[in-house]
Amino acid sequence: MSRLPLAVATLPFLASCHPPAPEPAPTEQLAAPGIFHFYPQAAAVDATVMLLGNDFSAMPANNVVKFGSGEAKAYYVRKSSYFDTLKVKVPGNATNGPLTLSIYGKTATAVRPFFLTTGRWTRKADFNLVGRGSVYGTGFYLGGKVYTVVPGNNELWAYDPLQNAWSRKAPHPVGPLTLTTHVGELVSFVLGNAAYVGVSVSSPPSDQFRFYRYDPATDQWSTPSSAPYVRSRSSAVFGFGTKGYLIDTGPMDGQKVMEYDPQLGFWRRIGTFPGPARTLSTFFVLNGKAYVGGGSTGTSSDLLLDFWEFSPLTNSWARKADLPLSTERANGFSAGGRGYLMTESRQCFVYNPQADTWARESDFIGSFIPSPSNISSPDKGYLVWGWDAINSNYPNFWEFSPR
Incomplete structure (x- = not known):
């Protein structure tokens, strides 16, 4: 039976030992995000929730909103000189709890909690x-x-x-x-x-x-x-x-x-x-x-x-x-x-x-x-x-x- 050269056989193992490549640096220059208000405060799964605040990412998927223990990415963002707006759907694994927004590793928490409902x-x-x-x-x-x-x-x-x-x-x-x-x-x-x-x-x-x-x-x-x-x-x-x-x-x-x-x-x-x-x-x-x-x-x-x-x-x-x-x-x-x-x-x-x-x-x-x-x-x-x-x-x- 022919054998692969040792150097070739160990390549997958050596590759697995290297740490993953770091995420690319953000192209946006943003301060830590802030949440002024979100509505509705109580909503069912798949309902749209709107957040108002500052320093949201212009790319919707970069805005990760957590509803208690469940999270979802925004599907709409509007930037303005007064305040930023984003819209996100309540995910299926949402629970009662804090509402947070994370962008590039920086997180903001709303003053009011989120309530998961059915109506x-x-x-x-x-x-x-x-x-x-x-x-x-x-x-x-x-x-x-x-x-x-x-x-x-x-x-x-x-x-x-x-x-x-x-x-x-x-x-x-x-x-x-x-x-x-x-x-x-x-x-x-x-x-x-x-x-x-x-x-x-x-x-x-x-x-x-x-x-x-x-x-x-x-x-x-x-x-x-x-x-x-x-x-x-x-x-x-x-x-x-x-x-x-x-x-x-x-x-x-x-x-x-x-x-x-x-x-x-x-x-x-x-x-x-x-x-x-x-x-x-x-x-x-x-x-x-x-x-x-x-x-x-x-x-x-x-x-x-x-x-x-x-x-x-x-x-x-x-x-x-x-x-x-x-x-x-x-x-x-x-x-x-x-x-x-x-x-x-x-x-x-x-x-x-x-x-x-x-x-x-x-x-x-x-x-x-x-x-x-x-x-x-x-x-x-x-x-x-x-x-x-x-x-x-x-x-x-x-x-x-x-x-």
Whole structure:
């Protein structure tokens, strides 16, 4: 058997003994990177996170972002004289923990931690709202469709999730709705196959909160009843079983709990909200119970944390785990057996009724929408447009999927 020369045979061994060649020196002259801000702070796998800071590499792949114990490379970078911007996808092995950015061996750590979540926000078909905002609208889910009553022109629109399209329906019988003729915003609840939409009127007869019944099968409205006036921005209105309920948390109307029986055609008082009087509280309905909390006792410095559960079956209240932060004007909705709260800063939290606990959920990724209509369905949550005090309309429509 022929043998290779010793020098040739030992070449692979000798080569393996040499240390690896050093990485090429960076072609960019960068100081240590800095992170000013990143958003969203809570997001699911594959969601896009944006970082703002300084001394990012102009080559996206050189910017390595670590989400807890998982890391990913940026796919987009924009350099400017003011600050740098990069975008990166949350990797599959991300965890809760610090968010860091490493470039050429230099690392920056964000002040806030990153939270890995499961929910996803998706923008859906918008519709034109120019000239239609005058008071705060309302919405409801019925028969597999999302409905919203748009004030100003008292229009009713229906959204079909399967078609991702809106269609116009019979207009609300009271209108146009303006702040000079109506007080507060619209409210609504669903009983069986019909929706009840209420509006508080300031013109005679005053002190009335009138409800109108909408039948989607016939696309027609009727007037079944009226209810004592309440400030609707301080109230929770919902349907359960065969009856409707209105929970007034405001300081001007006795913090009453009202029940509506469509067979009898009138409202009656059945109790009192046990917490302190407040305005701008948050509520959602979950598993046949209403949850109410937060708000303000008068000023932004008097924000509340308390959170309450109301059971229509027993006409009873129970104090639950406080909200994760004091807030007013927060948006509440339910989906997939959980309750959700979204603050004006676009932070989102999820409530587990079995464990009576709060946790972070995927932050809202759209532009801030003032006073949107929050609509709950069995497996999705929706934010429908918005309106502010200077008559600016926000036609955005977003869908939230819990998992």
